[in-house]
Amino acid sequence: MNRLTWSQLDAGAQAQALQRPVQAVAARTRESVAALIAAVREGGDAALREITLRFDGVAPETFEVSEAEFAAAEQAVSAELRQAMIDAAARIRTFHQAGMSQGYAVETAPGVRCERVVRPIGRVGLYVPAGSAPLPSTALMLGVPAQLAGCREVVLCTPPRKDGSADPAVLVAARLTGVHRVFKLGGAQAIAAMAYGTDSVPTCDKLYGPGNSYVTEAKQQVAQDGAAAIDMPAGPSEVLVIADAGATPAFVAADLLSQAEHGPDSQVLLLTDDAAMVDRVEAAVEAQLAQLSRAEIAAQALASSRLILVESLDDAFAISNRYAPEHLILALREPRAWLENVEAAGSVFLGDYTPEALGDYCSGTNHVLPTAGAARAYSGVSVASFQNLISVQSATPAGIAAIGECARVLARAEGLDAHENAVTLRMEAAA
Amino acid sequence: MNRLTWSQLDAGAQAQALQRPVQAVAARTRESVAALIAAVREGGDAALREITLRFDGVAPETFEVSEAEFAAAEQAVSAELRQAMIDAAARIRTFHQAGMSQGYAVETAPGVRCERVVRPIGRVGLYVPAGSAPLPSTALMLGVPAQLAGCREVVLCTPPRKDGSADPAVLVAARLTGVHRVFKLGGAQAIAAMAYGTDSVPTCDKLYGPGNSYVTEAKQQVAQDGAAAIDMPAGPSEVLVIADAGATPAFVAADLLSQAEHGPDSQVLLLTDDAAMVDRVEAAVEAQLAQLSRAEIAAQALASSRLILVESLDDAFAISNRYAPEHLILALREPRAWLENVEAAGSVFLGDYTPEALGDYCSGTNHVLPTAGAARAYSGVSVASFQNLISVQSATPAGIAAIGECARVLARAEGLDAHENAVTLRMEAAA
Numbered sequence: 001m002n003r004l005t006w007s008q009l010d011a012g013a014q015a016q017a018l019q020r021p022v023q024a025v026a027a028r029t030r031e032s033v034a035a036l037i038a039a040v041r042e043g044g045d046a047a048l049r050e051i052t053l054r055f056d057g058v059a060p061e062t063f064e065v066s067e068a069e070f071a072a073a074e075q076a077v078s079a080e081l082r083q084a085m086i087d088a089a090a091r092i093r094t095f096h097q098a099g100m101s102q103g104y105a106v107e108t109a110p111g112v113r114c115e116r117v118v119r120p121i122g123r124v125g126l127y128v129p130a131g132s133a134p135l136p137s138t139a140l141m142l143g144v145p146a147q148l149a150g151c152r153e154v155v156l157c158t159p160p161r162k163d164g165s166a167d168p169a170v171l172v173a174a175r176l177t178g179v180h181r182v183f184k185l186g187g188a189q190a191i192a193a194m195a196y197g198t199d200s201v202p203t204c205d206k207l208y209g210p211g212n213s214y215v216t217e218a219k220q221q222v223a224q225d226g227a228a229a230i231d232m233p234a235g236p237s238e239v240l241v242i243a244d245a246g247a248t249p250a251f252v253a254a255d256l257l258s259q260a261e262h263g264p265d266s267q268v269l270l271l272t273d274d275a276a277m278v279d280r281v282e283a284a285v286e287a288q289l290a291q292l293s294r295a296e297i298a299a300q301a302l303a304s305s306r307l308i309l310v311e312s313l314d315d316a317f318a319i320s321n322r323y324a325p326e327h328l329i330l331a332l333r334e335p336r337a338w339l340e341n342v343e344a345a346g347s348v349f350l351g352d353y354t355p356e357a358l359g360d361y362c363s364g365t366n367h368v369l370p371t372a373g374a375a376r377a378y379s380g381v382s383v384a385s386f387q388n389l390i391s392v393q394s395a396t397p398a399g400i401a402a403i404g405e406c407a408r409v410l411a412r413a414e415g416l417d418a419h420e421n422a423v424t425l426r427m428e429a430a431a
Numbered sequence: 432m433n434r435l436t437w438s439q440l441d442a443g444a445q446a447q448a449l450q451r452p453v454q455a456v457a458a459r460t461r462e463s464v465a466a467l468i469a470a471v472r473e474g475g476d477a478a479l480r481e482i483t484l485r486f487d488g489v490a491p492e493t494f495e496v497s498e499a500e501f502a503a504a505e506q507a508v509s510a511e512l513r514q515a516m517i518d519a520a521a522r523i524r525t526f527h528q529a530g531m532s533q534g535y536a537v538e539t540a541p542g543v544r545c546e547r548v549v550r551p552i553g554r555v556g557l558y559v560p561a562g563s564a565p566l567p568s569t570a571l572m573l574g575v576p577a578q579l580a581g582c583r584e585v586v587l588c589t590p591p592r593k594d595g596s597a598d599p600a601v602l603v604a605a606r607l608t609g610v611h612r613v614f615k616l617g618g619a620q621a622i623a624a625m626a627y628g629t630d631s632v633p634t635c636d637k638l639y640g641p642g643n644s645y646v647t648e649a650k651q652q653v654a655q656d657g658a659a660a661i662d663m664p665a666g667p668s669e670v671l672v673i674a675d676a677g678a679t680p681a682f683v684a685a686d687l688l689s690q691a692e693h694g695p696d697s698q699v700l701l702l703t704d705d706a707a708m709v710d711r712v713e714a715a716v717e718a719q720l721a722q723l724s725r726a727e728i729a730a731q732a733l734a735s736s737r738l739i740l741v742e743s744l745d746d747a748f749a750i751s752n753r754y755a756p757e758h759l760i761l762a763l764r765e766p767r768a769w770l771e772n773v774e775a776a777g778s779v780f781l782g783d784y785t786p787e788a789l790g791d792y793c794s795g796t797n798h799v800l801p802t803a804g805a806a807r808a809y810s811g812v813s814v815a816s817f818q819n820l821i822s823v824q825s826a827t828p829a830g831i832a833a834i835g836e837c838a839r840v841l842a843r844a845e846g847l848d849a850h851e852n853a854v855t856l857r858m859e860a861a862a
Contacts (some may be wrong), residue, residue, distance in 0.1 A: 084841050095539055098537045108522040122752075125712060135845055152519075254856050345821055346822075349823075353826045362834050363545055364824070390775075392779040393779070403518075406792065411788060417561070418685065
């Protein structure tokens with residue numbers, strides 16, 4: 001891990017210290033993805049079969065998961081895991097439901113009523129990765145808010161395993177959250193299928209979820225093309241921990257490592273105003289790393305990670321806001337008092353007993369969050385991500401009398417005669 | 432205008448009838464925009480000056496509008512127009528404020544508190560076009576929600592006029608809504624400057640507003656690059672009117688024309704279950720068209736527009752939901768009863784006395800809305816467009832005892848040891 005003292009860095013070195021590992025999408029990736037998308041648009045299911053054989057080593061007869069497969073999945077998942085998913089889903093539901101947007105109406109002038117109505121997005125497509133491991137938790141994180149929003153059709157794609165089946169835990173999670181249809185499709189080809197539709201896979205209005213660089217690039221390409229909206233640009237996971245002298249080094253180390261084990265391109269940062277804490281955390285990381293099954297991945301991620309000594313916690317928050325981390329852990333004695341200093345972050349974890357893993361699985365918050373600094377202007381997935389807000393207005397004859405002249409003056413200023421005329425006609429009729 | 436009878440069309444012809452005018456961005460436009468962006472990133476203010484001279488015919492010494500220019504603008508705008516902008520801004524504020532997201536907190540398990548906090552996006556960039564006419568109303572529509580959100584710095588770009596000044600009404604609107612800095616910059620170069628920053632123009636986190644195809648393409652390119660978020664993909668304006676036999680043809684015609692006069696690529700659609708209404712609206716359009724100063728533009732837009740006879744209003748709503756119009760006018764006897772049938776639209780206008788022009792200017796709703804069918808999965812600009820929602824969680828020792836095992840089971844199922852360990856360490860300490 002790289003140890004730095006913030007005040008000793010010049011502006012260039014400070015910027016360097018907050019650089020994410022290089023994420024420039026290789027031109028090659030961009031072209032491969034464009035080619036895959038074009039193939040699916042042209043070749044439909046046949047192309048999907050060919051591509052799936054090439055990348056996943058299987059060519060399923062049908063992509064859609066059958067009732068028999070769902071039934072088999074129920075058998076394959078342990079009672080313990082099933083119950084954990086039920087419990088997690090319940091807490092995710094509690095938190096997300098409490099934050100749902102409501103319609104409202106106000107009178108903005110006598111006889112002029114403006115309102116907002118909330119509608120579910122019609123058909124949504126969820127992507128659940130299964131790279132080094134399948135992620136049933138992601139199925140819960142996407143399935144619950146889609147269900148709460150009331151989307152007419154919720155579609156989920158997840159890559160097939162070598163034997164052609166889908167991961168049973170992902171299937172159980174999909175069923176627990178009311179997902180309507182599941183397809184054994186992964187990668188850019190799954191995104192293309194949901195964006196443009198094939199004989200098997202229906203066209204979706206918006207696509208959600210994390211994925212590898214191919215999936216992420218494919219989401220961006222279909223969004224750019226106007227084929228489907230996407231939740232947010234997603235990238236490698238990251239955590240920033242702000243620790244004071246009272247923090248528990250073993251806890252901090254464990255949180256850094258749980259981020260690092262996600263992938264070699266994950267990034268972890270520690271900011272502390274206590275020089276001794278840097279040593280103690282580094283020692284704890286060393287000790288814990290050896291115990292991990294994914295130690296090699298974590299070690300790679302740690303190579304691009306940083307332990308930064310700052311002069312004050314105020315400085316730490318200024319740096320954090322500039323970095324805008326996906327996950328922000330406040331390992332502080334007064335975490336709640338410091339919360340107001342947080343300007344940009346995906347999800348925040350307060351105090352010593354709130355490891356990031358709680359948010360990843362079962363505190364109730366969403367784990368699909370903006371990465372790579374996108375937290376400066378994007379929020380994590382919520383029920384609102386699955387809804388449209390439609391504005392509505394209605395004027396009575398008294399209403400047009402009240403505000404018509406205002407509209408006419410503005411229309412004239414903008415040189416738009418027909419706008420003025422549309423108002424004038426009503427004002428005359430109302431008079 | 433093209434007259435069609437829906438039930439006589441086959442599926443292909445129906446799809447054709449709902450096609451927007453071709454909006455494929457020419458490869459040439461894409462390349463020109465990429466070149467402009469690259470030039471601004473490399474050349475900064477000098478490049479901005481060269482490009483502005485090339486496209487706007489002026490090369491301002493400084494791009495930022497000075498206090499003296501704001502003062503001159505106040506003198507140049509009539510009292511009537513100033514008052515209309517004040518009144519419109521007040522109603523926009525009333526409607527937008529009433530719909531602001533609130534933070535909330537819930538206990539999802541004993542000792543586990545999950546919350547959402549709302550933070551303004553730090554620095555936002557507004558684009559106000561001034562093509563055939565300057566649009567002070569757009570400055571109000573973007574400035575008011577940015578101000579309500581409490582963004583630290585609100586930047587606005589608008590193209591310079593031939594004499595190097597900015598439109599006075601746009602400047603007054605910017606001041607009325609608390610915009611902090613205004614720059615005389617237009618086109619793709621303005622978007623590039625706000626996304627990447629120059630010596631004069633600060634780097635913005637998110638960019639908003641409508642524009643021509645260069646501006647729109649530039650917004651998409653900077654978003655794709657991860658430089659800045661954008662409000663939504665924007666395109667030519669459009670309206671769909673659903674009229675019953677009781678509608679007033681002159682009103683319907685006036686609304687169709689106020690959309691058509693926006694630009695030759697605007698699209699207007701009428702759906703009615705009354706065959707006579709088609710004739711009467713067409714006659715009224717002819718009569719009104721002759722009176723318009725922008726008749727030529729409107730006539731071009733009408734060429735790609737459609738009057739469609741449907742068998743029932745239910746059919747009309749099914750078609751409208753499929754088209755997902757930016758503006759939807761319900762010229763119906765019971766418009767409110769039909770509102771529940773609206774699934775996808777940007778903004779809805781109920782009844783005979785609510786012309787679209789009211790929403791464009793001063794009912795209180797926003798006029799920056801999703802076009803080209805994006806209303807299926809995007810909403811118009813609101814205060815939320817200027818805010819980040821950050822989730823927060825905190826667990827007490829009792830909290831980790833309550834839900835820690837759930838997280839451990841899920842972490843094991845996903846093969847993530849360090850996640851499990853981060854929870855285990857706290858559970859042991861809490862026990």
